[in-house]
Amino acid sequence: MMFKIPKPSRRTKFDRLLSIEMNDFDVERLLPTLFNLVVTRGRNRTSGNNEERTVSQFAEGLSKNPHVKGFGGDEKELLELWIRSVALTVGQAGRTKSQEKIEFVNPSTLLTYKTGLPKPSSRQRNVPRFLYNAMCNCGLEGNNNERRLNIQLWLKEVFGTGLQMQDTPPYSGQYDGSTEVDIHTLLTLRLLEEFDTGAISNQELGEPPPCLPKQAQQIGENILLLLRGYRGLLPPMFIGRMLMATINLDLLTYTLRLMASISVLCRTGKMPVDDGYIPEIYLDVTGDRTGQSDSLARSCVERDLEATGKFFENNIRLFTLDRLRERSDELQKLVVSDDNTPVAQYFESLLASEATIPVRVRAESDLESIRDESLVDVSGEQEQEQIRNELKELISRKGPIAALNSVLCESLRTKSVQSYTQWYKGVGGLNRPFGILLGNTLGPRNWRYVMTDELLRTLVYLKAVDTHRGQLNESRPAANIRLDEFMNWMQEKFGIVIDRPPKEMNSSSSRAAAALNFNAFKRRLRQTGFFRGLSDDFNVQNLTLNLAAVRSEETTS
DSSP: OOOOOOGGGOOOOOTTTOSSOOSOOOGGGHHHHHHHHHHHTSOOBOOTTGGGSOHHHHHHHHHTOTTOOSOSGGGHHHHHHHHHHHTEEEEEESTTSOEEEEEEEOSSSGGGGGGOOSOTTSSOTTHHHHHHHHHHTSSOSSOHHHHHHHHHHHHHHHHOTTEEEOSSTTOOEEEOSOSOOOHHHHHHHHHHTTSOOOOBOSSOOOOOOOSSHHHHHHHHHHHHHHHHHTTTTSOHHHHHHHHHHHHHHHHHHHHHHHHHHHHHHHHHSSOOGGGOOOOOEEOBOSOOTTSHHHHHHHHHHHHHHHHHHHHHHHHHHHHHHHHHHHTOHHHHHHSOOOTTSOHHHHHHHHHHTTTSHHHHHHHHHHHHHHHHHHHHTOOOHHHHHHHHHHHHHHHHHHOHHHHHHHHHHHHHHHHHHHHHHHHHHHHTTTTOTTOSEEEOSSSSOOEEEBOOHHHHHHHHHHHHHGGGTTOGGGOOOOSEEEHHHHHHHHHHHHOEESSSOOGGGOOHHHHHHHHHHHHHHHHHHHHTTSBOOOOSOGGGOEEEOOHHHHHHHHHHO
């Protein structure tokens, strides 16, 4: 029987485990909000009247701008088409999705922060704040304020060309009118003059410490390595695309590591050392949908999706213990938690308290509330008696705390696991140029891990600046990367394997498939211009960066 859960117990998002809401997510909406947090040092911004205006109204205003000429009369329609194609992302609003609304200004310039779009609550899932916290706590020198100022400076060096910005609320900004920028960025800058500067909140919202601090530090480092390492070397839009690919991959691997680590914690009572074991992600490069390499990549996806169900159960278990502790003075003395308590230590103490009398008493109280709520929801005496008997039998068989977790999981599972799958699909970048997931969107799920050209390019460029991970301020790309070092680095940082099967799938046939996959990978490296392998010796096989070619390609496009 499905019991009715009282409203206070229906919440499943446990911020101390993961402050991000695991639900559908689109990384392309992320950068304007992250820009705003960096500029305002952690404050949210409202969108003012910007969301209420239409693309046509903004195009009309821009056509009257004294710096925009030749778009009067019939040419306004051409201007609007240009705006839609390069400057704005437009979506649908209303219950019938028949109305048009501006989602956000495309982040070709840092000044997009001023619009307050997209709203922080609009499918952002608290990711921008999680990333900003990771950037501020990834080992930069100085106090908190000095680190934030450095991050703001580095971001401005990449995306703030030609901007004049206020350093005090409301942190408004404008184009200086003289610095040379590319034509699309210039259009965006002039368009932003038509947008209101949204108001900012008076205080900064807090962010709980991450459950996996070393992995979170890596996320912050990767963002800053790309910003600092390629400033002045690559176009801002190119760096922006690499940021989106890196952030998505980092969020995916953080999620997978978190699920694996919490599984070990709940099984053994101890958090794994160094953020736990890395789930190996086998990427298919062959593109052969009938081959075993593709089968290995699909098996890894199914393994990781299956883990979301277990993670939901572990999340409920920890969150329930946390809620019981909050309502018990005795448990708060038994399980100590303050600002200096590591998250892993707190979770270990929570699990250790599971068999204590105070937990049992509180769990029994919660079960009584569920019983009473469920009884109100039915009218027949026979149904009411069935509820009493089933709950009584469950408690007798499992004990109060296990029975409580079982009831909560059974009642809340479907919607939550669906949300987790949407999150996995989003951070996996299903069918996106920078994503790691490829597959169908309709019918029975058939997804696999793949290496797209854009993801490969991002990984090579990130590895080139990775040697400066301990000295972010000095970051500059290496001209050459040894292939064996690149392969080992992908596995260490992201759990990516290409030249061998995952350990749990090892067999002679899977090893043969991985060997063919590795050959396909080297061909892909040659096609993308990174690799000229003239020897079978790993020690002399190098990847080479050609930054001049990228600048030329971006300028042409």
